[in-house]
Amino acid sequence: MAHWLFNEEHEMFRRAVRSFVKKEILPFVEEWERAEEFPRELYRRMGELGYFGIKFPEAYGGMEADLIAEAVLIEELARCGSGGVAAGLGAHFRIALTPIWKFGNEDQKRTYLMPGIAGEKVAALGITEADVDSDVAGIRTTTRKDGNEYVLNGNKMFITNGVMADFVVVAAKTDPAANHKGISLFIVERGSPGFLVGKKLKKLGWRSSDTAELILDEVRVPAANLIGEENKGFYYIMQNFQWERICMALQSVALAELALEQAIRYAGERTQFGQPIQKFQVIQHMLVDMAVNIEKARQLTYHALYLFMNGEDALTETAMAKALAGEMVREVTDAAVQIHGGNGYMMEFPVQRYWRDARLQSIGGGTTQIMNKMIVKQLGLAGN
Incomplete structure (x- = not known):
């Protein structure tokens, strides 16, 4: 149904995305649901088409379009009928990459945002914990400063792309006594010593997305991987x-x-x-x-x-x-x-x-x- 919010360019983009979904996602939905994951190549394909970069600056490989265009993409991905596919792709470009774009430094944008937009690296956002769902201020993952590194300890739960992600934007408390005013964000790379996937979770729905428990056991992260300012993560x-x-x-x-x-x-x-x-x-x-x-x-x-x-x-x-x-x-x-x-x-x-x-x-x-x-x-x- 047509709506005044969308102009002709938006509708042209909608037709392009709908055609892509019909040809390159819909035929494989059942297969991916049974496998409980979709292939990494889909991230690369989305990157090639420029879909991950809709709202991001051209300087980092984005399209610098408006949020209405991204809304069109979100609607059309949802119409593939697999919540898992829409969730996995969405968690990457609209949730995990955004803090790096908005608050990260230039080096972080070159190292993580650009390959993320290109679909060459997969990102996840690590906030939720087993006993802390909507109460972000109540997270228990902590970190301490040790020279030019931060040392993270804690568990994250229900993390979309947790298994496949090349890096995770993790929320941790740099000042536990300060409650929500003591939370910071860090970029943690897969393969970092002590950073493990506890288990891949079995779900009622969204089955084609990979959802995981993540374990951080004395994980050392370079101070350069702090996003923005310390204690501003909340x-x-x-x-x-x-x-x-x-x-x-x-x-x-x-x-x-x-x-x-x-x-x-x-x-x-x-x-x-x-x-x-x-x-x-x-x-x-x-x-x-x-x-x-x-x-x-x-x-x-x-x-x-x-x-x-x-x-x-x-x-x-x-x-x-x-x-x-x-x-x-x-x-x-x-x-x-x-x-x-x-x-x-x-x-x-x-x-x-x-x-x-x-x-x-x-x-x-x-x-x-x-x-x-x-x-x-x-x-x-x-x-x-």
Whole structure:
């Protein structure tokens, strides 16, 4: 559906990305889901096409385009129907590379950002820990200064690209007593002594993305790998959270739209009592409810995107969009499975994957409950 937010250049870019997804991702989704990973070559291919560099400066191999173009890419990647592929690629270019671009020094940008944009190196962001999900200030990974090095100790959990990554942007406390004011960000390279993949995690959904537990045991990192200023990491992380949440809302809307398309197609083909089930009013109303709920989430998400790209305070709208879209996609994909009946429960039909992948949308990037807590605060309501 056309929207005023997108101009003709955006729509041309959308057509190009959609063609790429159709030819180079869709035919392999089932294979990658079974393998529980997608090939490293896909990163290189995305780099060759310039897709990783949309928002980054031309000086580092980027396109220096606007955030609307990146939003188009995020939507179209989500439409491949594999949350894992979209998550693995997205974690690389829109989450892990961003702190280096915004706060890193010139050497870090040349060493890590440029090959990341080219798809030659894979990046991950290491913030989450087993007992610390949405509470970034509560991370327990610590570091101490030793000459020209920092020594990191701790564990990270649920890290997308954790197995494949060539480097990880790790959050650690340089001043544990200072709570959130004592967090710093470091670039840790794969192969560093003491830096290990604890295990590759098995997941309900997003199966084609590699997700890992990471162990840091006396890992020595050069002081040159500190991103920005010491003890400023929490603020660096927070600055990108709004964009991450808008991206997750965009993914939710795109996945829900895909589920609706599949449900409409199936309802037109599946016959019961001598006619397509699409003729039954109860199915028609289910499909209408799905379409209306998708559109609600889409409009709120686009509004948040518009505010954010124009530099306005979009904290409330971003939290609302993330919460609404994350819950909506769960409901829409569940309805799509229901419309498919018994076939919806079979692995041969993609709606079961949409349903499994959708479940994370209300958890990752800040749970719905955390979003609601933020909105309560923004509205000035009573409560903690």
